[in-house]
Amino acid sequence: MDKVKVGIIGCGNISCRYFKMLREVYNNILELQACADLDLARAKAKAAENPGGPGVPGVKAMTVKKLLADPEIKIVVNLTIPQAHYKVAMKVLKAGKHLYGEKPLTITRAQGKKLLALAKAKNLLVGNAPDTFMGGSIQTCRKLIDDGVIGEPVAATAFMMCRGHERWHPDPEFFYQVGGGPMFDMGPYYLTALVTLLGPVKRVTGSARISFPTRTITSAKKNGTLVPVEVPTHVTGIMDFANGAVGTIITSFDVWAHTLPCIQIHGSKASLEVPDPNEFGGVVKICKAGETEWNEVKLTHVADIGRGTGVADMAYSILRPGRPHRANGELAFHVLDLMHAFHDASAKGKHVIVKSSCERPPAVPSGLAKGELDK
Numbered sequence: 580m581d582k583v584k585v586g587i588i589g590c591g592n593i594s595c596r597y598f599k600m601l602r603e604v605y606n607n608i609l610e611l612q613a614c615a616d617l618d619l620a621r622a623k624a625k626a627a628e629n630p631g632g633p634g635v636p637g638v639k640a641m642t643v644k645k646l647l648a649d650p651e652i653k654i655v656v657n658l659t660i661p662q663a664h665y666k667v668a669m670k671v672l673k674a675g676k677h678l679y680g681e682k683p684l685t686i687t688r689a690q691g692k693k694l695l696a697l698a699k700a701k702n703l704l705v706g707n708a709p710d711t712f713m714g715g716s717i718q719t720c721r722k723l724i725d726d727g728v729i730g731e732p733v734a735a736t737a738f739m740m741c742r743g744h745e746r747w748h749p750d751p752e753f754f755y756q757v758g759g760g761p762m763f764d765m766g767p768y769y770l771t772a773l774v775t776l777l778g779p780v781k782r783v784t785g786s787a788r789i790s791f792p793t794r795t796i797t798s799a800k801k802n803g804t805l806v807p808v809e810v811p812t813h814v815t816g817i818m819d820f821a822n823g824a825v826g827t828i829i830t831s832f833d834v835w836a837h838t839l840p841c842i843q844i845h846g847s848k849a850s851l852e853v854p855d856p857n858e859f860g861g862v863v864k865i866c867k868a869g870e871t872e873w874n875e876v877k878l879t880h881v882a883d884i885g886r887g888t889g890v891a892d893m894a895y896s897i898l899r900p901g902r903p904h905r906a907n908g909e910l911a912f913h914v915l916d917l918m919h920a921f922h923d924a925s926a927k928g929k930h931v932i933v934k935s936s937c938e939r940p941p942a943v944p945s946g947l948a949k950g951e952l953d954k
């Protein structure tokens with residue numbers, strides 16, 4: 580099969596996961612050819628860490644301009660910080676490349692709309708993280724729901740609470756700037772999982788607050804540096820799904836400890852525990868009507884995959900036009916719209932009708948081998 584050539588822009592903290600997955604698991608469909616960064620030294624360091632090996636060519640470091648001008652590169656993966664996503668993404672599309680970006684899609688809804696419109700006009704695909712929902716745990720949950728095992732979905736809860744990323748990330752400023760905050764940073768994992776499992780959301784409300792006006796970085800490089808907080812750091816939301824289920828979500832960078840589960844879906848016949856949607860695997864549990872114990876469910880899908888699965892899935896759709904790809908721009912835009920809607924509802928003190936919608940991404944078939952995405 581032809582391989583789709585890929586370039587990465589943004590060689591920071593998360594990029595190593597993409598380098599590994601694209602070169603080790605999806606090298607049957609993808610060839611990671613080049614990497615670039617505003618800081619060329621970072622790109623060079625990543626390229627040096629990724630030399631050629633059996634069946635895998637080495638990655639070449641170059642400037643963003645040179646990468647975008649390379650006619651062989653068909654997909655550009657945008658791993659820059661949220662505030663640069665839109666600017667870099669538009670350059671990628673204008674250069675005639677398919678785009679796969681890290682979350683969030685963009686900062687504003689208007690940017691997201693412009694980006695999707697340009698891609699459509701140029702007949703290019705837009706994919707966006709997270710792709711964790713394509714992992715074994717969430718796909719197993721999806722199959723249980725689609726097979727009717729939990730009955731009619733009634734309610735969902737989603738909790739992501741921690742004390743912020745300034746304790747471990749070397750450059751955590753962007754988590755407290757516009758485009759950051761717990762909802763824009765971590766919400767995409769939880770909301771994308773919920774939309775995959777239950778479908779789109781039609782109405783939300785929410786409450787949000789900035790609990791602390793500054794944060795102190797305690798990770799090594801910038802230990803002691805103060806970061807001003809521009810965005811709410813504790814965000815709660817209520818969602819009315821189009822299928823009738825009612826969801827509750829809390830995302831917070833203000834909580835030292837808690838014992839709440841990541842995601843639970845409650846149906847007319849059973850309750851389902853969905854593990855951490857920031858991961859591709861984890862333990863799925865079910866408690867059926869009349870039972871008192873939760874029981875582990877054996878995963879029906881491959882779980883030891885990682886970030887970059889959505890890029891490979893998009894590559895199959897480039898080679899087979901008309902095949903839908905799962906971590907797609909419409910899904911990412913709906914999630915972006917929801918994240919804004921919680922903040923808008925809080926600011927306005929009322930429910931917000933969600934204007935966007937999307938299809939549930941196609942389920943991954945069960946029983947595939949690692950690296951396969953279709954039967």
Ligand SMILES: NC(=O)c1ccc[n+]([C@@H]2O[C@H](COP(=O)([O-])OP(=O)(O)OC[C@H]3O[C@@H](n4cnc5c(N)ncnc54)[C@H](O)[C@@H]3O)[C@@H](O)[C@H]2O)c1
Pocket residue numbers: 588589590591592593594615616617618621643658659660661663667681682683750764
């Ligand atoms: N760090 C994580 O654990 C993690 C996990 C999942 C997703 N993400 C997402 O991945 C993205 C990147 O996060 P990160 O933690 O790797 O950030 P980072 O700050 O470590 O790296 C970002 C890189 O992008 C480069 N960059 C910034 N603006 C650029 C531009 N205009 N052109 C070219 N390069 C530019 C920076 O020089 C830097 O090397 C974010 O959207 C984040 O939400 C991060």
